[in-house]
Amino acid sequence: MSYKKIVKMIPVEKREELSDKLLNYLLKSKKEKKMPSSLAKCFLSQWQTGGFDDEVGLAVLLEATALLEPEKTTEFLEQELQLADVAKALKEAVPAGGA
């Protein structure tokens, strides 16, 4: 499943909280080397032109955090947002261009 499709599974009212948390995971992550250069450019372009609260932005964030901080991301989806189905879809998603 693509990241855009995964985002559609997330209720709109939970997207802002998720976006905020994922940004923290990403910016505090020590696993910077796991970030593909193409995704880093995509991340910056998205931030420059829009943000991370919409579907496209959230898909970029999900792809990046699934690579850099997969455990934290799925744990937050399952434990805090009660979105076990989204967490499961994320675990099965194939990175690299999925967004």
Added chain:
Amino acid sequence: MLLKHLKRQCQREVLDVVKFGVEFVPKEAYWKTVYYAIQSEKRGFDNLWITDHYNNRNVYTTLAATAIYTKKIVFGPGVTNPFLVNPIMTTQSLASLDEMAPGRVVLGMGAGDKTTLASTGIEAKKQLSAVVDAIAIFKAMLEGKSVTYEGKVFQVKGTKFNFKPRGQIPVYIGAQGPKMLATAGKIGDGVLINASHPKDIDYAVGQIKMGVSEAGKKMSDVDVTAYTSFSVHKKPEKAMQAASPVVAFIVAGSPNVILERHGIDLETANKIRGALAKGDFGGAFGSVSPGMMEAFCIAGTPDVCNEKISRLLKAGITQFVVGSPVGPNVRTSIDLISEQVIPHFKE
């Protein structure tokens, strides 16, 4: 009523000239630093300064990415030095950046940190002359003509770019000592003062005025910039906790004359120096006193920070730079500054 209106108008004129800058250390992957650069632009900062240390990511690659991903923020190295990077290469880098982001580039030039330079095998001799020479070469080469210059530290002979630079780029000089401060007033478009306390700004402004007067300039020709150690959070203890490691390093690197200006106990300062030298960071950070925090950083809630920034504005600064650590969480602190600090001074 009229008096009140005039007073308000006058206050607005003063406040309108105040600029807010932010400093980032490119110690993490470039995309994180550029994320914060974009955020700073979106949140109303005027200037962005990227530090230049050989042991971090390269300042110019970071600035090139900043040029691509931003539209209006003014940016530059804050600060580079002429010992590690030859002035010709600095000029080339800035002229190239000015093509990428026309009119948005500034140079921050200082003498460099002797300890860091020593670790590269470079002996930073004649620091004042080196900075003066570097800036003379910088300005001359930006004219796009062949440059011959005989300085005390740097000399060039018939040096010329194979491209035409866009024109002059504002020069800010990083200064702390009396001679560098006066020189900055004399030849600089701005001065970057590493200080967070009105006592240090008062002293610096006095020295800058001498240089300005010698050059027949006006103080309004110089952007007097406080390059502070800053930390903001809604919970003051969190802001202070984030700032204390930075303050420990400032205390360790400050000359005793500056410590004495603030009534800092030299014995405690030496204890911090010793602990840092041994790598005992817990010991060093734990020895930072409230007096040290007061002297060398601006940390606390937005209201506390605003009051301290006001004191610096009264002392004569025209740009306030939010420097490391910015806050316990850089992203949320930038948002907090945008919501509760900048609007306090700008309408």
